[in-house]
Amino acid sequence: MKLITAIIKPFKIDDVKNALKAIGVQGMTVAEVRGFGRQGGHSETYRGAEYNIDFVPKVRLEIVVDSEQVDQVVDTIVTSAATGKIGDGKIWVSEVERMIRIRTGEEGHDAI
Amino acid sequence: MKLITAIIKPFKIDDVKNALKAIGVQGMTVAEVRGFGRQGGHSETYRGAEYNIDFVPKVRLEIVVDSEQVDQVVDTIVTSAATGKIGDGKIWVSEVERMIRIRTGEEGHDAI
Amino acid sequence: MKLITAIIKPFKIDDVKNALKAIGVQGMTVAEVRGFGRQGGHSETYRGAEYNIDFVPKVRLEIVVDSEQVDQVVDTIVTSAATGKIGDGKIWVSEVERMIRIRTGEEGHDAI
Amino acid sequence: MTIDSGATAWVIVATALVLFMTPGLAFFYGGMVRRKNVLGMLMQNVFSMGLVSVLWAAVGFSLAFGGQNRFIGNFDFAWMKGIAKADSLPGYTGAFALVIPPLLFMAYQMMFAVITPALITGATADRLKFSAYAILIGVWSVIVYPIIAHWVFSPTGWLFKRGALDFAGGAVVHINAGAAALAVVLIIGVRRSYGQETMPPHNLPFTILGTGILWFGWIGFNAGSALAANGLAVQAIVNTHLAAAAAMLSWLVVEKAVAGHATTLGAASGAVAGLVAITPCAGFVGGMAPVYIGLLAGVGCYAALSLKKKFRFDDSLDVIAVHLVGGILGSLLLGLFADKGVNALGADGLFLGGGLRLLGEQGLAVIVTFGFSFTVTYVVATILDRTIGLRVADDDELVGLDQSQHAETAYQ
Amino acid sequence: MTIDSGATAWVIVATALVLFMTPGLAFFYGGMVRRKNVLGMLMQNVFSMGLVSVLWAAVGFSLAFGGQNRFIGNFDFAWMKGIAKADSLPGYTGAFALVIPPLLFMAYQMMFAVITPALITGATADRLKFSAYAILIGVWSVIVYPIIAHWVFSPTGWLFKRGALDFAGGAVVHINAGAAALAVVLIIGVRRSYGQETMPPHNLPFTILGTGILWFGWIGFNAGSALAANGLAVQAIVNTHLAAAAAMLSWLVVEKAVAGHATTLGAASGAVAGLVAITPCAGFVGGMAPVYIGLLAGVGCYAALSLKKKFRFDDSLDVIAVHLVGGILGSLLLGLFADKGVNALGADGLFLGGGLRLLGEQGLAVIVTFGFSFTVTYVVATILDRTIGLRVADDDELVGLDQSQHAETAYQ
Amino acid sequence: MTIDSGATAWVIVATALVLFMTPGLAFFYGGMVRRKNVLGMLMQNVFSMGLVSVLWAAVGFSLAFGGQNRFIGNFDFAWMKGIAKADSLPGYTGAFALVIPPLLFMAYQMMFAVITPALITGATADRLKFSAYAILIGVWSVIVYPIIAHWVFSPTGWLFKRGALDFAGGAVVHINAGAAALAVVLIIGVRRSYGQETMPPHNLPFTILGTGILWFGWIGFNAGSALAANGLAVQAIVNTHLAAAAAMLSWLVVEKAVAGHATTLGAASGAVAGLVAITPCAGFVGGMAPVYIGLLAGVGCYAALSLKKKFRFDDSLDVIAVHLVGGILGSLLLGLFADKGVNALGADGLFLGGGLRLLGEQGLAVIVTFGFSFTVTYVVATILDRTIGLRVADDDELVGLDQSQHAETAYQ
Numbered sequence A, B, C: 001m002k003l004i005t006a007i008i009k010p011f012k013i014d015d016v017k018n019a020l021k022a023i024g025v026q027g028m029t030v031a032e033v034r035g036f037g038r039q040g041g042h043s044e045t046y047r048g049a050e051y052n053i054d055f056v057p058k059v060r061l062e063i064v065v066d067s068e069q070v071d072q073v074v075d076t077i078v079t080s081a082a083t084g085k086i087g088d089g090k091i092w093v094s095e096v097e098r099m100i101r102i103r104t105g106e107e108g109h110d111a112i
Numbered sequence D, E, F: 001m002t003i004d005s006g007a008t009a010w011v012i013v014a015t016a017l018v019l020f021m022t023p024g025l026a027f028f029y030g031g032m033v034r035r036k037n038v039l040g041m042l043m044q045n046v047f048s049m050g051l052v053s054v055l056w057a058a059v060g061f062s063l064a065f066g067g068q069n070r071f072i073g074n075f076d077f078a079w080m081k082g083i084a085k086a087d088s089l090p091g092y093t094g095a096f097a098l099v100i101p102p103l104l105f106m107a108y109q110m111m112f113a114v115i116t117p118a119l120i121t122g123a124t125a126d127r128l129k130f131s132a133y134a135i136l137i138g139v140w141s142v143i144v145y146p147i148i149a150h151w152v153f154s155p156t157g158w159l160f161k162r163g164a165l166d167f168a169g170g171a172v173v174h175i176n177a178g179a180a181a182l183a184v185v186l187i188i189g190v191r192r193s194y195g196q197e198t199m200p201p202h203n204l205p206f207t208i209l210g211t212g213i214l215w216f217g218w219i220g221f222n223a224g225s226a227l228a229a230n231g232l233a234v235q236a237i238v239n240t241h242l243a244a245a246a247a248m249l250s251w252l253v254v255e256k257a258v259a260g261h262a263t264t265l266g267a268a269s270g271a272v273a274g275l276v277a278i279t280p281c282a283g284f285v286g287g288m289a290p291v292y293i294g295l296l297a298g299v300g301c302y303a304a305l306s307l308k309k310k311f312r313f314d315d316s317l318d319v320i321a322v323h324l325v326g327g328i329l330g331s332l333l334l335g336l337f338a339d340k341g342v343n344a345l346g347a348d349g350l351f352l353g354g355g356l357r358l359l360g361e362q363g364l365a366v367i368v369t370f371g372f373s374f375t376v377t378y379v380v381a382t383i384l385d386r387t388i389g390l391r392v393a394d395d396d397e398l399v400g401l402d403q404s405q406h407a408e409t410a411y412q
């Protein structure tokens, strides 16, 4: 099993969610985060004092999937989250050793 | 060392924390997240316009523990977070290569 | 490639970010979280009712870097985030199998 | 019937100010509940502005102020009949006849009728079903509020006639609402996980905002009760403000001593406690009396917080400690501090040489108001609980009132 | 010219109350937009307090109330010239001559001029460029608002002379702003991702706060329009409050029936709908009429929500359903419920035996106001759109108005 | 002593409005601080309502308005003694004798005394210890505020007698508070990490809310200072509103030109700058003068923002740029724009042919007020700093005032 973590632009969350739903992903967990990267931030001037806001709002997705599904999920996210502009975000994949459903205690594939 | 990530229902956080404390877990990190899953969301109607709120509020726990402790921690979370109703959440476990305490620079088991 | 996760004190975020920038880190993702640990919380008394606030505000950083860079990044975080007081936080490192840039679909080192 | 334009100007504004108190109360309470229940709280308060106003126009005002019976009004003014020209309204005769249009008196009193049941919502926070609430306050605004208003506020009411003093509603508003809150709380029971889970206020700035609005509006509440723009109204504004100020100070001092910190919630609570306690006294005391009343109210209401621990009821936002106890304190302290020199229509209290007579009447008014409101509310709430249920389902409570009762999310 | 100090006191306060409505509106709307656009919304409203006030002093007031022409004012009072002693101001002669200083009349009317264009911002939420907005309302406050105000409010205006009644701005404020909103919305188009992305309100407590402030301020708006502290002002306060209350109830009932839940946004929307509808009627109806008008407004405005679905325009926060439809409903219902017994300067509507005459005049005023405002606004907005552009760039819309227009973040 | 009910009505309301300004100020400032300090800020403001009110009743009012001495009041009215019937109060004799109850004058002035020290909190945001603050403003409200109020506001005061004009507190409130703020800021030093860490406002909607409340309340502040419901009050309301509007515009224009964007914080700041500057002038100028004063205030206060960079003090929320500089600007501009035609009790300024006399008196009042307030505050703050310490411990600053001073969390 793999954990796919994706950092995307906030306004893309509905698109990505729908695209993932369409390929059968049944669950994910989402958080509001702030990103620092090439996109750069912007500056805000409050009463003459300039503040550099280096961080831009992003959304972070975590999806645990069976290893076979990884490619499809990654591709779907890339397709549905891309705008072609800088700051579209990243996806990274890492290994998950166990997955448990709290309600039932089921493990592994069944727990997803 | 392992990282245990758990997605639970928000109102369970106190129970889970206390249960973990009781078995000697000394640290964890918690974030407010939104979950998408079988539990489904709900719809809200604002002035006649219906919005499907697919995401439900969840809390995400991260706990780094020694490998031997994993089973106990997982079991404790399952027991204390479960309500038996859909949406109770997931736990996943992954490998951590290094763990460092910032204050002292200690590594590994000592850093937990 | 590795994922470095760091839990730090909120007011250290600017220092850490600048230190990382200085050593060439080009991206990271940041979230507001709450931590439970040795630092302990505090209690708040509202109209005579005491509440133990076990969780203290923390900031969580995620940085994906090339494996060679891990030590430098970890050291930099330790140096820039440490105050020497309890609650300075933790860093943990785990393996990342793939990294993709959404905008271009680039993979691996290029995607960072 | 002479109309004075200055008096009319002031009482129109006072009416607006009291109206504004209900949204103020909504925020005062709304800031204290958990994030998932804030809309539920705001809604219950705002809804009172809708339902109770219409009921007041329909029958409430008439039941409170119509006719000459000592125990209850009649239907002379029901459905807005004949109010505009109501020379027969009590208060429009004699040396102290009112100099504002009768319809303005109706409007001003309407705002009192609106906020009183809204006070209850603080006690039942986070678990009262919206439909049950709507019926509860609907019934209550017809069979409880107007009757107590009649007894105490109407010159034909029996407590009024006996000489009980209540300038702006210590008994009619605060004891009345506090007693009702206690009744409902005893029936509805404690919040789920009460005592296990932490339930700290979710947005204290909102509570401070509410406090600011309440304090501002209370000037209309108390000084408006002079029903004229005269020295009495002025005395009431001074008393009101000083009592709130003093109670904030004494609450904070006690809190600092007992719990180690002076909190913003404490400042807000103390100020409101002072405002409650001065309400019955506002037009009957003078000099430094409001400061003393305020100081005592701050300490007294703070001490009363422990009642709910001792008796194990879950008065979530301390309506009983602040409004019931504050109202009782104020009503009784008036028996000590009342000064006929301030208001010829008042009386002299114990400290001003008036003996125990006034204190006795005040005590009677307290007991009667509490008893009537508590009993009738207890019966009504019990019936509701046995039929449609007062309380939301467990799951609905877990998920919060916002989503379960109103299908809304407060903050996105 | 006799000045009455009570009347002056009340209208000063009413002026302050109407002033306070614009920040109230800012929060009413601001709570409903998405988090990234809240400052943009607040700013547009607050900016109207800056720009329109200065324009009103410069020329607006004079264009609305100067001179004897039936179709437009003149420049007699421009740049604050001679207002203080303006006995020549219409309304200062005859049996019903005003008893407040002319300058106060100017100030009171100024606040109406400020809030009216601010109402438009709800329709164009999340996409209107700030610079375009500034120019739009600047122009609009010179060539649209004063003219309609002249026709309807000035005793020398042609609609006034024909006998159209508009107590506090059903036509001048609400239909006028609603028609302008519709015009701009048709040109500016729908929000990006409208219908695909969910755009629920980001802070409903702010919307409730705004509602509370609006309701409070509206007492100044309607009862202040009596321009005296007398029985008429009192009638207006009662009517205003009861209509708001009743409309809240009827909206919630319909909403519960149709969509399954009574929402806090529904309570807020219903109350505002009632306030809008009673605005033209506030000083011309009595008894239970405000309750009936309110009940109808709640239902009518709720039903009007579907207009935007049917005609596929994106009136983001329902300015058309609430203000345009509410204003039309109120203006027409006045033709039914108007009662000369309440106000000798008014007329009798259909239900009071006055026949269809008043209803006809009201219909004419509705059509004329709508037509003029819509047309002129459409032309102005089109010109702006073709030149500097009404709408922010796509990227700016994505990132939100707060950052793109004002380089600020609302919450950190 | 004749009492006019219209005047009384208006000044009662004005008192309530000024009272409401303090919570308004709390939100204006509270929105600008960081999330961890918002309660600390709200608390400091609200606490002034508690402490200063009681001190005012005890001695403050008497020190400001008692007796005939030119430099300081006496204890004639201390502890609320004899105020109600105080015909001996200055202002109650002669052709322009007040027509409101003396106790109302006391109440109205009380609200000024409350808000003035609260203004200081903006300068010392995020680091002032609560206990030190409490003592500071307690002392200040006895030995600074009443004395300056006596000099300028009391007809027996020496500056008043010389002919310095200050309609509603340009010197007494704004220069006074601004000078005190500067003194405290110089002693307390900069915020930790000032200049390194970004400290943007945490909740700009709160700042806009505060601005709305302040603007609304300022009508009571300035127009209430006429102490009657007459043409002068009306002139003051018009001047106040127009100056705020104009200053918002000029601030935004300059900001747009200099920094690239017109911000909501800029709109709020500009409006407040205009309100401050018009405060001394409100009842002494007419026509378009308020617009000019406002335009200049917007530009002047914006320019003054750079002072703190140049002189490297950390006036966190720009109390000096807005209140001190705005107050000075207004006081001096009055020397140019004052018009005896508007107020017979005033004088003619330079532009109205009055020569430099008034400007000279205004300059003297500015210098004296600044000098006295700065010096005494500096001494008091130094003593406090050397004894209990003005500033919270480093760790407490890091963790925030909410938690360290009040053991509370604003948002959960």
Ligand SMILES: Nc1ncnc2c1ncn2[C@@H]1O[C@H](COP(=O)(O)OP(=O)(O)O)[C@@H](O)[C@H]1O
Pocket: A007, A034, A035, A036, A037, A038, A039, A040, A056, A058, A085, A086, A087, A088, A089, A090, C026, C027, C028, C029, C030, C062, C063, C064, C065, C101, C102, C103, C112
């Ligand atoms: N090395 C990294 N580790 C973790 N998150 C990163 C990293 N680099 C970028 N991110 C996240 O991805 C977002 C987008 O990255 P950015 O460099 O701005 O543009 P792009 O995705 O087009 O390369 C950032 O805002 C940040 O949240």
Ligand SMILES: Nc1ncnc2c1ncn2[C@@H]1O[C@H](COP(=O)(O)OP(=O)(O)O)[C@@H](O)[C@H]1O
Pocket: A026, A027, A028, A029, A030, A062, A063, A064, A065, A101, A102, A103, A112, B007, B034, B035, B036, B037, B038, B039, B040, B056, B058, B085, B086, B087, B088, B089, B090
């Ligand atoms: N594949 C997944 N990857 C990451 N998080 C998931 C995944 N599936 C579910 N979740 C998280 O777990 C929560 C509960 O899952 P859900 O399917 O609703 O019920 P259950 O836990 O009973 O299976 C979701 O709200 C989501 O936050």
Ligand SMILES: Nc1ncnc2c1ncn2[C@@H]1O[C@H](COP(=O)(O)OP(=O)(O)O)[C@@H](O)[C@H]1O
Pocket: B026, B027, B028, B029, B030, B062, B063, B064, B065, B101, B102, B103, B112, C007, C034, C035, C036, C037, C038, C039, C040, C056, C058, C085, C086, C087, C088, C089, C090
């Ligand atoms: N085992 C753990 N797993 C995950 N996060 C942890 C763990 N232990 C501590 N943390 C995080 O690190 C923070 C600091 O830890 P704490 O024990 O308070 O002090 P220190 O870092 O000095 O050891 C905690 O608030 C929590 O967020």
